[in-house]
Amino acid sequence: MHLNLVELALRGGEHYERAFALEVEPILLGGASFQVSVPEGVCVAVDRVTGGYLVKVALTATVYGPCMRCLKDTRLEVVAEQEEFAPTAGGQWDPAELSEFITDLVVDVDSLAREAVVLALPFQPLCSEECKGLCPHCGADLNLGPCGCEGVEPDLRWEGLRGLLERREEAE
Ligand SMILES: [Zn+2]
Ligand SMILES: [Zn+2]
Structure with a gap:
């Protein structure tokens, strides 16, 4: 899913919000593969601010994979959120400062949402803290x-x- 910010035709201070269906490729962590399911999709919010757009994704993912201690199948609920800024005059910015998920004001929603899930995952997924x-x-x-x-x-x-x-x- 790609979202073109310019096509939203937002004026200064305007807000856009919509939910999109989402499929996330399995995530590799500590040599194990974790399946990700996002039944409610991802919510994308865009604010037209001075100099550009604030893009925020929010989602609740269910992640399935082995407990890192006992290897038992484990299910984790992950609440993920990430915010990126996309300047309208991106050409004047140092590319290193620009979001890698927004190119020419087009948001790669799937990759941004996936990154948010990766960052929200615990370092060591466990079936329980007491495992x-x-x-x-x-x-x-x-x-x-x-x-x-x-x-x-x-x-x-x-x-x-x-x-x-x-x-x-x-x-x-
Ligand atoms: Zn033993
Ligand atoms: Zn365990």
């Missing part, structure tokens, strides 16, 4: 109870020494 994760020894889901490995911490220093000894035996 205990998987046992590093046997892989059991510790949310279901203790696995019986407790106290069997392998001592990595001895692992290294054992490796050395084995190699020496092979050499002899």
Whole structure:
């Protein structure tokens, strides 16, 4: 979806607002793929201000993917919002200061909305803040109870020494 700001024919101080249906490509995070669903679409608001346009997107996305600790399928509600400024005289601006989602006063609504979701996602999506994760020894889901490995911490220093000894035996 592309929205041409000029075609909105807004005069100074005027406001435009509309909801658009939206499909968001899966987002990769920590090596895992997260499906994004936006059933209510994205709300785009535009304000004609001095020197340009203020463009704001707001959406509520449902994000599906693995919990980063226990890998269980997890569903997150993400409320995302992002605002960009598009100057009418964009040619006089340093390109680095211009929104990468607005080219010649045309807004790439899908990419802007996707970016808003990416920024609103937690760094580490979890099924719950209290998730205990998987046992590093046997892989059991510790949310279901203790696995019986407790106290069997392998001592990595001895692992290294054992490796050395084995190699020496092979050499002899
Ligand atoms: Zn979890
Ligand atoms: Zn275990």
